[in-house]
Amino acid sequence: MRLSVSLVVLALVAMVLTSGPAIAESAAPMASALPWWAWVLLLFVVSFVLGIVAVVAGVGGGVLFVPIVSSLFPFHLDFVRGAGLLIALAGALAAGPTLLRGGMANLQLAMPPALTASAAAMVGAMIGLTLPANIVQLALGTMILGVVGLMAIARKSDNPEVPKADALSAALRMHGIYHDPFSGRDIEWKVHRTPQGLALFVLIGFLGGMFGIGAGWANVPALNLVMGVPLKVSIGTSSVIMSIANSAAAWVYLNHGAMLAIIAVPSMLGMMLGSTIGVGLLSRTNVAVIRRVVIVLLLLAGVRALLKGLGV
Amino acid sequence: MREYREDEGAKSTTGVNGGGLRSAWKKVRTHLLARTRLRRQQAMRSRSRRLKYATPEQLAYADLLDIGVTIGRYLLAGTFILYVFGFTPPKIPLSELPTYWSMAADQYAALVGVGTGWGWLALIGYGDYLNFLGIAFVSSLTIACYLGVLPFALQRKDFVLGTVMLLELLVLSFAASGLLDGGH
Numbered sequence: 202m203r204l205s206v207s208l209v210v211l212a213l214v215a216m217v218l219t220s221g222p223a224i225a226e227s228a229a230p231m232a233s234a235l236p237w238w239a240w241v242l243l244l245f246v247v248s249f250v251l252g253i254v255a256v257v258a259g260v261g262g263g264v265l266f267v268p269i270v271s272s273l274f275p276f277h278l279d280f281v282r283g284a285g286l287l288i289a290l291a292g293a294l295a296a297g298p299t300l301l302r303g304g305m306a307n308l309q310l311a312m313p314p315a316l317t318a319s320a321a322a323m324v325g326a327m328i329g330l331t332l333p334a335n336i337v338q339l340a341l342g343t344m345i346l347g348v349v350g351l352m353a354i355a356r357k358s359d360n361p362e363v364p365k366a367d368a369l370s371a372a373l374r375m376h377g378i379y380h381d382p383f384s385g386r387d388i389e390w391k392v393h394r395t396p397q398g399l400a401l402f403v404l405i406g407f408l409g410g411m412f413g414i415g416a417g418w419a420n421v422p423a424l425n426l427v428m429g430v431p432l433k434v435s436i437g438t439s440s441v442i443m444s445i446a447n448s449a450a451a452w453v454y455l456n457h458g459a460m461l462a463i464i465a466v467p468s469m470l471g472m473m474l475g476s477t478i479g480v481g482l483l484s485r486t487n488v489a490v491i492r493r494v495v496i497v498l499l500l501l502a503g504v505r506a507l508l509k510g511l512g513v
Numbered sequence: 514m515r516e517y518r519e520d521e522g523a524k525s526t527t528g529v530n531g532g533g534l535r536s537a538w539k540k541v542r543t544h545l546l547a548r549t550r551l552r553r554q555q556a557m558r559s560r561s562r563r564l565k566y567a568t569p570e571q572l573a574y575a576d577l578l579d580i581g582v583t584i585g586r587y588l589l590a591g592t593f594i595l596y597v598f599g600f601t602p603p604k605i606p607l608s609e610l611p612t613y614w615s616m617a618a619d620q621y622a623a624l625v626g627v628g629t630g631w632g633w634l635a636l637i638g639y640g641d642y643l644n645f646l647g648i649a650f651v652s653s654l655t656i657a658c659y660l661g662v663l664p665f666a667l668q669r670k671d672f673v674l675g676t677v678m679l680l681e682l683l684v685l686s687f688a689a690s691g692l693l694d695g696g697h
Contacts, residue, residue: 323688
């Protein structure tokens with residue numbers, strides 16, 4: 202099983218490396234060479250594989266989907282970003298009820314960052330849709346390389362030490378208690394450095410809206426390392442923040458006509474199915490290896506986006 | 514509160530009327546009532562356990578979201594099936610899509626004649642735009658959830674959280690309004 206997942210990921214790496222430039226240079230002829238349904242089927246398969254990989258590697262689907270699909274498929278970046286947002290939104294919304302009921306996500310903690318992130322996501326989406334595609338590609342490539350850097354160096358802290366909650370977090374009642382099933386203990390948590398955290402969410406929301414990627418890769422470090430939220434609550438709450446911020450950006454894309462059902466719906470279905478299978482594979486897969494392969498995959502996709510943006 | 518056992522109702526009526534349809538119906542009815550009570554008690558216990566880790570508004574938000582996601586899933590899948598299998602005619606024939614999907618969104622919208630903003634609503638009779646209903650529904654879920662939990666904050670006189678919720682509702686409603694795209 203471990204081998205099969207690794208092979209699937211390596212096959213994706215090979216696809217990005219080999220077929221990318223050919224498609225990028227001749228998107229229109231490729232589009233006419235294959236019937237519409239073949240592209241849709243391929244999109245479903247790639248989304249399905251990305252859904253598995255995203256869960257196993259612990260990254261959001263959107264951050265893999267946008268750079269890889271915009272590299273491999275003849276679809277315009279506007280529609281890929283629209284679909285990417287919907288994927289991230291659907292995944293976050295679906296996970297929300299379980300996380301909130303179990304206390305793994307905290308609504309009161311999510312609401313203030315979600316407010317700054319959603320306002321910024323709306324602005325990011327608007328700007329992203331007005332900029333020329335090559336500029337967005339260039340910025341996307343740069344950002345993906347930034348994500349790679351963050352994934353490679355970011356530390357994690359299960360239960361960060363928060364000596365004293367700051368005044369803002371106390372006013373917003375950003376504190377709680379969660380049950381850790383592994384240790385069997387109830388863990389109380391509080392938050393510090395709230396203004397810095399909220400400022401970070403402005404940037405995260407802006408990038409998420411502009412590139413149509415779910416921003417779980419940035420939400421979790423911001424909550425965990427900056428604001429001092431326990432890792433498990435950070436992961437759960439990140440999903441709720443994503444569902445709120447992406448709703449604002451999704452409306453902008455929808456009202457701007459940057460969504461095609463034929464691209465968005467198969468991607469969502471493929472990603473949802475892949476994620477379900479990915480959850481089952483999680484305990485049987487070498488997560489560290491897959492994570493390293495995903496870093497390589499994102500590195501290649503980031504470089505490809507940069508090159509596309511530069512017209513190379 | 515006294516706890517009901519699953520077999521309690523059945524036992525209590527055993528041998529009252531002997532055989533007969535009426536007696537059997539009574540047994541079934543009592544059994545079902547006892548089971549319902551048991552389930553209600555289990556749900557209440559589970560809710561009170563959850564309340565240790567989540568506020569009532571968090572649980573209400575989760576319940577609303579759960580219902581919305583289920584409806585959204587069916588809406589998305591249903592409208593897509595209608596579209597792809599040709600039950601509703603599309604604005605752009607499926608076979609012609611490869612000519613359009615490599616265009617920028619603005620260019621595509623101009624060619625198709627769908628204005629920005631809520632302009633897509635005028636084309637809802639077409640299969641491809643019918644799918645936008647599901648997408649719009651899913652994108653609106655957060656607004657519905659916030660509206661659902663706002664009374665909790667106001668009842669508790671938690672005006673700080675209430676203000677955060679109201680501001681979020683304003684942001685989301687503004688994004689959904691289509692005003693950002695000129696409101697065509």
